[in-house]
Amino acid sequence: MTAPDTRTRLVLTAMRLFWEKGYGSTSVADVLQAARVNSGSLYHFFPGKQDLLLAVLDMYHGGIRTMLLEPAWRGVDDPIERVFALLARYRRSLADTECFYGCPIGSLALELHEPDEPVRQRLAANFSAWIEAIHECLQEAGARLPAGCDRRELAAFVLTTMEGAVMQARTYRQLESFDGSVRQLRAYFDQLLSQGAAGAAPAPRPHRRKESRHGPRK
Numbered sequence: 001m002t003a004p005d006t007r008t009r010l011v012l013t014a015m016r017l018f019w020e021k022g023y024g025s026t027s028v029a030d031v032l033q034a035a036r037v038n039s040g041s042l043y044h045f046f047p048g049k050q051d052l053l054l055a056v057l058d059m060y061h062g063g064i065r066t067m068l069l070e071p072a073w074r075g076v077d078d079p080i081e082r083v084f085a086l087l088a089r090y091r092r093s094l095a096d097t098e099c100f101y102g103c104p105i106g107s108l109a110l111e112l113h114e115p116d117e118p119v120r121q122r123l124a125a126n127f128s129a130w131i132e133a134i135h136e137c138l139q140e141a142g143a144r145l146p147a148g149c150d151r152r153e154l155a156a157f158v159l160t161t162m163e164g165a166v167m168q169a170r171t172y173r174q175l176e177s178f179d180g181s182v183r184q185l186r187a188y189f190d191q192l193l194s195q196g197a198a199g200a201a202p203a204p205r206p207h208r209r210k211e212s213r214h215g216p217r218k
Contacts, residue, residue, distance in 0.1 A: 007045045009035050011055045018056060019104050022111055028052075050116065053108075057122035060105060064129050079140035080189060086134075087162055087182050091175065094166065099173045105130075106163045131155045146195040154192075161185050 004012060013035035017026040028049055032039055046052045060067075072089040073082045093101040105126045112119060134155035138145060145151065165181035 006037060006041050007055075010037060010042055010045065010052065011059050014052050015056045015059060015104070018053070018108065019102075023053060023108060024111060050119065054118055054122060057105075057108075057119070057126060061122065061126050061129055064126070064133065069133055079137040080144070080193070082137050083134055083158060083189075084182070084186065087158075087165075087185075090162060090166055091178055091182070094169050094175060094178060099169045099175065101166070102170055103163060103166050106166065110167075127159065131159055134158050143199070144196045145192050146199055149192060149196075158185065 010031060014026070014031050017030055017034060021030070028039075028042065031037075031052065032042060035042075042052075046055065068089070069086065072086045076082050076085045090101075090103070105123060109115075109123050109127075112123075115123065131152070132155075135152050138149075138151040138155055145154075161181050165178040168177040168181070169175055
């Protein structure tokens with residue numbers, strides 16, 4: 001396996017440090033030291049720290065399937081279960097880090113209260129890619145969900161549940177709040193699936209009065 005080139009090494013290092021320490025608490029010197037790169041090499045690729053952040057956000061966006069979705073969905077064929085398999089992956093990350101883990105994009109969005117427009121656009125693009133992946137699952141579910149269900153809004157609601165559940169788990173340093181949120185989301189999905197099944201059921205045959213051999217009863 002070949003080592004990553006200098007630019008990639010800088011982006012991967014910044015990605016890790018921004019996640020571990022936060023964007024504001026990570027200095028350019030921190031990135032240089034961790035990546036073992038001199039300042040001239042960094043500024044050759046990135047005029048400033050924000051340019052490095054943009055590259056990090058682009059890497060997250062470009063790698064959402066290989067870094068997040070494909071590992072979570074490996075071996076899971078049912079589209080609804082893929083939604084919950086993705087949430088389970090976040091839970092494992094929380095459990096593995098004693099609830100220190102935070103969604104990298106959500107953490108940056110919270111930290112950067114008034115991000116510059118290029119940063120805001122890339123944060124939005126990452127959220128949109130996440131929502132689109134869930135939306136594809138819900139579309140694949142077909143008639144299992146009721147016809148009137150707005151699947152894109154439901155996908156955004158799944159993201160909202162995940163981000164809120166991760167934030168509470170980090171704050172309380174326990175998994176109960178995350179599990180409770182996912183449990184309620186599962187119950188809501190069960191209701192939707194029940195409605196979808198009811199809508200797909202054949203209409204009952206109309207009741208007909210029984211007639212005798214001598215014609216209809218008076």
